[in-house]
Amino acid sequence: MDRKVYFDNAATTPIRKEVIDSMHKILLKTYGNPSSTHSFGRSAKTQIEISRKSIAKHFNADPQEIIFTSGGTESDNMLLRCAVQDLNVLTIITSKIEHHAVLHAVEFLDENQLAKVSYVKTDAEGLIDFEDLEQLLKADKAKKLVSLMHINNEIGSILDLDRVSKLCQENDALFHTDAVQGVGHYAIDLEKVKIDFLSAAAHKFHGPKGVGFSYVRKNSELNPFILGGSQERGLRAGTESVHNIVGMANALEIAYDRIEEEQKYLKELKVYAIKQFSTSLPGVHFNGCCSDLERSTCTLINVALPVPEDKATLLNFHLDLKGIACSKGSACQSGSAKGSHVLEEVVPLSHRNKPSIRFSFSIFNTKDEIDYLIETLNSFIKK
Ligand SMILES: Cc1ncc(COP(=O)(O)O)c(C=O)c1O
Structure with missing residues (x-):
């Protein structure tokens, strides 16, 4: 039988069986519209509110600060656009290595002269330059929003949320983080770290696709992003996807319940992968x-x-022929073909002519799969 190995978990993760079971129950039994006042509707509404409470608890947040959305892209768009439209934000400070959900949203705001956008410097390791951030924050008196991602989806660098948050507070700026790659994998305590807005997506932590949430700090006074009914406190109209919301809450509960053992497993797997790549593929960067x-x-x-x-x-x-799923990304030297905007910023010139690939792991991957990957790469290179 042909072997299949899934190393593209940063693109999306497989749903856990327990999560599918919880969603299945809702699909079968709890089909009322949560806005209906009869018992069917009330049951659906109850499930949504239980989910909201459960999600909020993991971040030390208030349930009313969690707004359900269709995922990371919508959350990023909602938070950035609302901050500009409703909170008098005149300048957005972000980086060139954000996800396109942020980059294209801020470019839109810039092009339409709704906000000015400044890009903080990043280094070759994909980490932001804090001195530059401070200078940008102090550049003028305009109301500012900093939007920096928690974990980079292409190269994995982790942002020091606490340090950014403190700088923002000192300079009276708002702070949004796209935490799509971090939520469910790393703990975030929103009582300890003051973040005003945060975006998350369920399909990155073994939940369903097409659902996520925005964290909106209390008293932020955003106006509706999607107009229509009064769902989600009027901020995001539209009948809620009850089974997806319940699935997301369930996936997050499991993720944070098992975070220690799963992080340990993933760290061991990553250390193993680094060792195997380094020893078996000389010249790897x-x-x-x-x-x-x-x-x-x-x-x-x-x-x-x-x-x-x-x-x-x-x-x-x-790799595809051998059943291995991963994500390609290249930093084009000539600039003629479109490469990854993130790798453009971080890959040294000496490695630009080499193919760059992201292998992303989940707890369903094994060391044996890494061995198979290395064998496959080696035989391809030597052939
Ligand atoms: C960092 C980051 N932000 C935003 C998104 C978009 O999320 P979604 O696919 O849920 O719209 C992704 C998806 O890959 C991501 O990795």
Whole structure:
């Protein structure tokens, strides 16, 4: 039988069986519209509110601060656009290595002269320059919003949320973090770390696709993002996806219940992968700081592979043929073809002609799968 190995968990994760079971129950029995006042509607509404409470608890947040959305992209768009429209934000400070859900949203605001956008410097490891951030924050008196991602989805670098939060508070700026890759994998205590807005998506922590949430700090006074009914305190109209919301809450509960053992497992897996890549593929380059477990997420590595140029274009095809799922990303040297905007910022010139690939892990991956990956890469390079 052909082997299948899934190393693309930063793109999306498989749903846990327990989560599917919880969703299945809702789909079968709790089909009322949560806005209906009869018993069917009330049951659905109850499930939503139980889920909201459960999600809020993991972040030390108030349930009313959790607004359900369709996922990371919607949350990023909602929070950035509402902050500008409703809170007099005139300048957004972000980085060039954010997800497109943030970058394209801020470009829209800039192009339409709704807010000015400044980009904080990042280094070759994908970490932000705090001195530059401070200077940007102090540049003028305009009301500012800092939007920086918690964990970079391509290279895995981790942002020091606490340090950014303190700088924002000192400079009277709002702070949004796209925590899509961090939620469910790392603990975030919103009582200890003052973050005004946060985006999350269930499908990155073994929950369903098409559902996520925005954390909106109390008294933020945002106006409706989607107009219509009065769901989600009027901020986000539309009949709630009850089974998805329940599935998300369930996935998050399991993720944070098992966070210690699962982080330990993932760290061991990543250490093993780094060792195998380093010893079996001389010349491999770990992009950003992804080989450093303190400063990068345990869920992924991003490597520039020592593949001869004439073979590079065939690599992804070959991995796919061998049943290995991963994400390609390249930093184009010429700039003629569109490469990854993140790798453009971090990959040194000496590695730009090599194919870069992200392998992202979950607790369903094994060391044996990593051995298979290394064998496959080795035989491809040597062939
Ligand atoms: C960091 C980050 N932000 C936002 C998104 C978009 O999330 P969604 O696919 O739920 O819209 C992703 C998805 O890959 C992501 O990794």
